[in-house]
Amino acid sequence: MACNMGARDIETLVHPFTNLSKHRQTGPMILDHGKGIYLFDDAGKKYIDGLAGLWCTSLGFGNEELIEASTAQMRKLPFASMFTGKSHELAIELAEKLKEIAPGPASKVLFSSGGSDANDMQVKLTWYYNNARGLPKKKKIISRMRAYHGITVASGSLTGLPPVHADFDLPIGNVAHTSCPDFYRGAAPGETEEEFSARMARELDELIQREGPDTVACFIAEPIMGAGGVVIPPASYFPKIHDVLAAYDVRIVSDEVICGFGRTGNWFGSQSLGMKPSSISVAKAITSGYFPLGAITIEEPLYQAMIKESEKIGVFAHGFTYTGHPVGCAIALKTIEIYQRDRIVERVRKLAPLFAERVKRLGEHELVGNTRSLGLIGGVELVADRNAKRLFTPNKGVGMYCIGECQRLGLITRAIGDTIAICPPLIINEAEINELFDTLDAAIRSTEDWVTKNKHRAA
Known part of the structure; x- marks a missing residue:
């Protein structure tokens, strides 16, 4: 057999x-x-x-509770489209829960099918945002070498692993990569963690200067770089990076696909590593892997820009067939309930x-x-x-x-x-x-x- x-x-x-x-x-x-x-x-x-x-x-x-949540929802409402203003209670409730526990300024939630397309949406909405603000040149996304942000054309470009790019004609334009904060591999002889973090911040600043500060729109990072080799940056890394990004009006995205929902000893990895994101991307543990579901949080300035563009174009022309899938939402709500009840x-x-x-x-x-x-x-x-x-x-x-x-x-x-x-x-x-x-x-x-x-x- x-x-x-x-x-x-x-x-x-x-x-x-x-x-x-x-x-x-x-x-x-x-x-x-x-x-x-x-x-x-x-x-x-x-x-x-x-x-x-x-x-x-x-x-x-x-886990029988997750199995029962999925089974009950399949009997009641196995699918519902969220296109053209349709909704259902579970998507509303899950968005409320994510806003409640999110580490950043979450105004709204947009669902996806997983982590790759969640980060793909971060790229699209960053571009959309700056078009709405009248900043058509401000489009470049900075990721890091050895990062993993997904495998679509856009999120695969953010990923900083050579095999993901080789012969796929990636990365696309408007994507740049700064240094990986691997102290063990990257520190100069005698360099302290504080000095290493300061150098990482300088290298990011120099990259932004080379690319043109008026062209850099977003910085995306995993709190802990999973597929890059479980790279845990020094404690001083993100605070110093933030000082650089604040000077250039750069949106900050925390990719919490691996680190979210308790893995690091906080609800989100950004809380453990001193990262203060504008938005987060989540997937994986949101359903304990029992159903493909992802999401991003949307900060209020971005949401206002989306409204403005909808008024101009007539529609917010983005979304997936499985956006806010009711079975996925049911499993995610039960998963988060268990995390909270069992004090994970x-x-x-x-x-x-x-x-x-x-x-x-x-x-x-x-x-x-x-x-x-x-x-x-x-x-x-x-x-x-x-x-x-x-x-x-x-x-x-x-x-x-x-x-x-x-x-x-x-x-x-x-x-x-x-x-x-x-x-x-x-x-x-x-x-x-x-x-x-x-x-x-x-x-x-x-x-x-x-x-x-x-x-x-x-x-």
């Missing part, structure tokens, strides 16, 4: 972020079901889900010290150059030479080997280059955290033996 399933997969599916040539040789991992923080494959093997699906299943698998933010804060201690302990391995964590998200960076911070050459495949060992031992997580990302469901308990890290520790030891045997540390 499994072999047949694999063959059917190879002949029918294209997998995102997969080497399609290698996939034809190795085939897929077929997942069958999940319960709590665990996943089970089609052979019945049990795995800890160390990446919360794809940074999203905060409440784990098999407080739970993350309580578990964070153990999580941080276990992440840090992995740094005792000779193979590990750097560890970092905040709340219940962390990264473990594997290196060829920890003293020199020297990376393995990509063709060694050290990160992928380690992930293979994790999987063999019963842990599913992700290698970003040679950084192992850890992002379990927020319902994880202390015993399960220890189980996760005991497994990862064993996988790293096995990877160390493989690296030594194959002499992969050679420059």
Whole structure:
């Protein structure tokens, strides 16, 4: 059955972020079901889900309240269009809830189908806003190297990862990238975190000056850069960045798709990292991954500009078939209710010290150059030479080997280059955290033996 399933997969599916040539040789991992923080494959093997699906299943698998919320809503109103002024109670209630908990000045909410199109909307509305203000040159969006903001033409352009651009003819115009705030990789010899943050701010200022201050409209950033390698900036980074942006009338967007809804020990990552956004983008954990749904908040000046443009053009000509999907809204409302009722933010804060201690302990391995964590998200960076911070050459495949060992031992997580990302469901308990890290520790030891045997540390 499994072999047949694999063959059917190879002949029918294209997998995102997969080497399609290698996939034809190795085939897929077929997942069958999940319960709590665990996943089970089609052979019945049990795995800890160390990446919360794809940074999203905060409440784990098999949550009966979310299942019932979706089922009840499907019976009552399985779909409703929000075009031409139509609405439904659940979209209204969810927008009210997001306005209540949002970290910035939320006047309105606009729904999308996920994170990529949420950030795509941030680009479109930034352009729309400045046209309405009579600033037709003020259109450039600044993102950061190694950022991940999605995969559409616009949001993929904001993403600062070379494979996302290569041969897709990205990025499009009006997008620029400033430095990645990775202190471990980017700090100059002897540079303190404060000095590093000041340099990052200077480099942003210099980029704006080169591009032309009257052309720069928006700065978008993840509080913690997930797919860029779990990069946690120094505490002084965002305050210094804000000083620069304030001088040039630049809209600030916090991409909370990974960091939102408790992951960092606050409702939103921007609150943990000292970021003060004009607007936020959310998705993933808004429904605990149980339904595709995203949203952005809209600040009052932008909303007034949208009204002005609607009067001029006759319509706000944007939206999706699934904008404010009633089933998605029902699941999101129940998800947020559970977060609040079960005090998930407080739970993350309580578990964070153990999580941080276990992440840090992995740094005792000779193979590990750097560890970092905040709340219940962390990264473990594997290196060829920890003293020199020297990376393995990509063709060694050290990160992928380690992930293979994790999987063999019963842990599913992700290698970003040679950084192992850890992002379990927020319902994880202390015993399960220890189980996760005991497994990862064993996988790293096995990877160390493989690296030594194959002499992969050679420059």
